[in-house]
Amino acid sequence: MIGVLVSGTGTNLQALIDARLPIAAVASNRSDAAALERADAAGIPNRTFALESYADREARDRELAEWFQLRGVDLVVLAGYMHLLTPAFLDRFPDRIVNVHPSLLPEFPGARAIDDALAAGVETTGVTVHYVDEGLDTGAVIRQEPVSVEPRETLVERIHAAEHRILPEVVTELCAH
Numbered sequence: 001m002i003g004v005l006v007s008g009t010g011t012n013l014q015a016l017i018d019a020r021l022p023i024a025a026v027a028s029n030r031s032d033a034a035a036l037e038r039a040d041a042a043g044i045p046n047r048t049f050a051l052e053s054y055a056d057r058e059a060r061d062r063e064l065a066e067w068f069q070l071r072g073v074d075l076v077v078l079a080g081y082m083h084l085l086t087p088a089f090l091d092r093f094p095d096r097i098v099n100v101h102p103s104l105l106p107e108f109p110g111a112r113a114i115d116d117a118l119a120a121g122v123e124t125t126g127v128t129v130h131y132v133d134e135g136l137d138t139g140a141v142i143r144q145e146p147v148s149v150e151p152r153e154t155l156v157e158r159i160h161a162a163e164h165r166i167l168p169e170v171v172t173e174l175c176a177h
């Protein structure tokens, strides 16, 4: 069963829901994440684990991991989750946590990947699905898809379309293992 971590609008979560993947739980660090409404609409248990409610990041991550494990989660997908995870969470799901990122990693890690690619003047950027470790977008790459920067007006839309296509594909394959 899959656990999905979100912080934002949740279009990647929606792509996983639409692919009929077995999502057991959705968790967010923000109670105002629109992604939680998508989970509600799909009848998926969801909960917010706000950092402010815990002594520290490890305590938050421990409770989050326990909540997932109680629901049978054995594969974790970060779909626009904007916090780094500590070993308190990572060690519970060895080699079973993946993230989707809007660049061809290791180029342009971090929260502003599309803007950074534009500022660097590259002709091609893209999308990466990778394993998650303690670093910022540093884990081993599973799949990448290039996206040309031009036409620039539709770059964001084309990157998201690529994410919504390859993330469910990779997750489907990982579910089979």
Ligand code: GRF
Pocket (backbone or CB within 6 Å): 007, 008, 009, 010, 011, 012, 013, 035, 079, 080, 081, 100, 101, 102, 163
């Ligand atoms: C996506 O572009 C993802 O690659 C990045 O954050 C964005 C999340 O969008 N990590 P959404 O919440 O899935 O709509």
